[in-house]
Amino acid sequence: MPPPPDPFADPLRTPYADPRAEPPDPATTVLLTVECQEGVVGADSALPELAAAARTSGALVNVARLVAGAHAAGVQVVHAVAERRPDGRGAGRNARLFRAAERLPVRQLAGTKAVRVAEPVPVADADLVVRRLHGLSPLAGTGLDALLRNLGCRTLVITGVSANVAVPNAVFDAVNLGYTAVVPADAIAGVPADYTAAMIRHTLALVATVTTADAVLRGWRRPRRTR
Numbered sequence: 001m002p003p004p005p006d007p008f009a010d011p012l013r014t015p016y017a018d019p020r021a022e023p024p025d026p027a028t029t030v031l032l033t034v035e036c037q038e039g040v041v042g043a044d045s046a047l048p049e050l051a052a053a054a055r056t057s058g059a060l061v062n063v064a065r066l067v068a069g070a071h072a073a074g075v076q077v078v079h080a081v082a083e084r085r086p087d088g089r090g091a092g093r094n095a096r097l098f099r100a101a102e103r104l105p106v107r108q109l110a111g112t113k114a115v116r117v118a119e120p121v122p123v124a125d126a127d128l129v130v131r132r133l134h135g136l137s138p139l140a141g142t143g144l145d146a147l148l149r150n151l152g153c154r155t156l157v158i159t160g161v162s163a164n165v166a167v168p169n170a171v172f173d174a175v176n177l178g179y180t181a182v183v184p185a186d187a188i189a190g191v192p193a194d195y196t197a198a199m200i201r202h203t204l205a206l207v208a209t210v211t212t213a214d215a216v217l218r219g220w221r222r223p224r225r226t227r
Helices: 048-056 059-073 096-101 144-150 166-176 193-207 213-221
Strands: 029-034 076-082 128-132 155-161 180-184 209-211
Touching: 029 059, 029 166, 048 059, 059 076, 059 155, 059 213, 076 144, 128 144, 155 166, 166 180, 166 193, 180 193, 180 213, 193 209
Parallel strands: 029 076, 029 155, 076 128, 155 180, 180 209
Antiparallel strands: none
16 A cells, blocks of 8 residues: 655645645735845845845745735735844844844845835735844834734734745744644745755645745635625
8 A cells, every 4th residue: 555645745736725724814914025025135236146046036026916815805904024223233143143133244134225125016095014133033122012902813824935934933933822824835035945945845735835936826715605
């Protein structure tokens, strides 16, 4: 008898949900973009390898598609941006990553082009932008949790970069805070590419619903049954 199929063998083929189940209610779902900013994934990125991965993999385009689909479906969009003051006040130095960021030629300084949401991701007037000066996660110490609860959020769709640090941090924090985390595997990126796939398969798939951008968009377009 052949062994049963491994449900995590190909994260991009992992079903969005039980096909008999209702998709997440747009009224209680928030789409979160993580560090999809010019200084990270733009043409003048401080991290060109990560920016290239986000673009060549199609992840950034899929983020843009999801944001546009969220706008059309009435799903709240929140853009999480990492930035720092020119004087560095409030920024941590307790990790190698933070200290390296101080020496990068492009710095994510508040008020500069580097911290604007990057093309082609659209930004609507109703979108919220949450900025952080410290830490690794858009949910830790930023006030985002309170905003999500005030919005009635139960399900958080997490997209962006990087699969190395910020995205898994956001997923873990969301789950620990009681949200259902949904990760479109083709709308996140990290370096190297095979690490992103391994992170999805061996870690994120254990705590979040792994899906695709197309599956999320289909769910938002599907007519909902009235109760």
